[in-house]
Amino acid sequence: MNLTAKDIIQDLELVRTKSPLVHNITNYVVMNSTANALLAIGASPVMAHAMDEVEDMVAIASALVINIGTLSETWVAAMGKAAAAAGRRNIPIVYDPVGVGATPYRTRVFRRLIETAWPTVIRGNASEIIASAGDFSATKGVDSAAAAESALASAQWLSGQHDCVVCVSGETDYVVDHDAIVMVRNGHPLMPRVTGLGCTATALCGAFAAVQPDPFRATVSAMAVMGIAGEIAAERSAGPGSMQVNFLDALFQLTDKEIGKRLKIS
């Protein structure tokens, strides 16, 4: 597939005009920033994790995003229930394996979840993707210790095993679907200094997959939009505080022209 700026622009336009409802079951740290990023890009976020309502919320949502950043027993149960419902409804399920590999519990929970309801997209950093694929790397917390390219083989294995798109994010983002690979080279070193921008990327994958039926293209679009907004924001920022603010403004204001000018995919 040969994606161009025109495709990304079209997908962004779809998000903005359709304003898809994205159901997030995510971690406490990023709930506010994720909701704000989804609103800024034009989507409609909802957070709900009660066992008694996750199925009803999935029933009106256009995508489900599951992020395991701050787990507990009841949340894991709700994630499983929501994922199963999303699988039955056949809406996209996007997973973020935050910290997989850091503790055996996370790794176990994540693997069980993706067996419950097969992923449409998995987005993580190199350590998380390697650990998700079963190569137990030494993960240092929830940050990526390894460069993204080191996880490429794991990503391909995971993509084949679960018939899904896998995105390894880092300085270069690799979007993998079986044998297909697209590299997104947009972004800025200040981005990992803001907590939860990886989680935001995952949420945007959900927003794009909700409106773009090809999940590979949707993931490339989401990662490109993330990276480009990150570049624009970083140019105006004195540090991670202003970066977080400017990133939301940049998502909100993002123009076709900026996408055309800055896009670096291959």
Place this chain on the structure above:
Amino acid sequence: MNLTAKDIIQDLELVRTKSPLVHNITNYVVMNSTANALLAIGASPVMAHAMDEVEDMVAIASALVINIGTLSETWVAAMGKAAAAAGRRNIPIVYDPVGVGATPYRTRVFRRLIETAWPTVIRGNASEIIASAGDFSATKGVDSAAAAESALASAQWLSGQHDCVVCVSGETDYVVDHDAIVMVRNGHPLMPRVTGLGCTATALCGAFAAVQPDPFRATVSAMAVMGIAGEIAAERSAGPGSMQVNFLDALFQLTDKEIGKRLKIS
């Protein structure tokens, strides 16, 4: 009642000088932004949801704010316990029916809560107020699909049924107490692009009701202050990121003069 800028200014002064302790049991998405808004306006926020302490926290608070944005079984139980304690102490209880109508669970929980301890104020968007009043509208997530005026009949019914103030927020905010209606026309289209500004409005209703014994007037004051601070902030903002920041600054700096100049109530 014929409220003027002078009344709003007086109420704001009361909040700033008395710095009432407002006990919030609210959703994960907005806890930080709600606490910051309460601090910025001069109130003193506390968040507490443990079954073992909600009654003791209510006992030292001047108002209780209950927001059902991210529910679970134990939180619902704590909300009920806190609400009952607030009812016994006769301090104002302000409810935010986030997403009522989106799932049967939310609707059921909310109705049971307001039977447990009667509301002083209910603030929601049109969809939520309509659903709270039992007219099951098609609610799209937690955003308002309908214009505020469409919920006026529901608000009046709810106000009569529960003997409380009901505020339907939207481009125009309607504050209803039985047959009385005040319309607040302050605000800015950028406000709904920031997550949780509705929840912030509810928290400010709590702060104002804590110091102003007339809950109708307190609600009008809170909504006017929200709207005016939103206008000031939007004029300085490039998007929803800077809007969130500038809104807190505007609340903090809000002058009598700005209120006098900008207030649009009728």
Place this chain on the structure above:
Amino acid sequence: MNLTAKDIIQDLELVRTKSPLVHNITNYVVMNSTANALLAIGASPVMAHAMDEVEDMVAIASALVINIGTLSETWVAAMGKAAAAAGRRNIPIVYDPVGVGATPYRTRVFRRLIETAWPTVIRGNASEIIASAGDFSATKGVDSAAAAESALASAQWLSGQHDCVVCVSGETDYVVDHDAIVMVRNGHPLMPRVTGLGCTATALCGAFAAVQPDPFRATVSAMAVMGIAGEIAAERSAGPGSMQVNFLDALFQLTDKEIGKRLKIS
């Protein structure tokens, strides 16, 4: 001990070069801002509270920070388990007794926790430190009603009783270790208008204690860095919204020169 700017600069350099993993079990209100502050200063934050993983997370962390701002039964259990594991591993444990004294439950939970695993550092405001030491003062929510110096005797008693460093923060911060006292006079009145900057101070104590083996010095360094970054941020801020943003930028950019120029310890 006669600490100078050189010591603070050295400790900050250690945080930045070692980037210690700091495991936080903290409250919902501040999770995002705490994680961002730790990233901004150069540390590596992780939040995890599942009973099934806290021990494994402690096993890879360099410090544990426990903040009781929003408690519930399962969180208290996880805090106890994590604290015990940190005690066995002999990594620093930093406690934040948010709201101790406001409800009997918080006071009881906090006292039990510090018996489970002895603190390396306790940081709170005057009311919290007084209540932690058993003098039941009238605490108004989670804000400090009393001036820091009024808690000095309680801090000394607590330090002796638990053989730990105690920091009472306020306009002047008092860092106490048995008979030793250092006063940090940096900071700005806008800081308490931003929610959770006290919690951020506690998290920074964790980051510094993770790399600086003397916990007294680590605490002084953390409080000095907090105060200086707060001063720099306040000078650029129009209110608490921009303050929160500028504070993260100031932490990120903090130079040796600024520390040398501004430090006020005695």
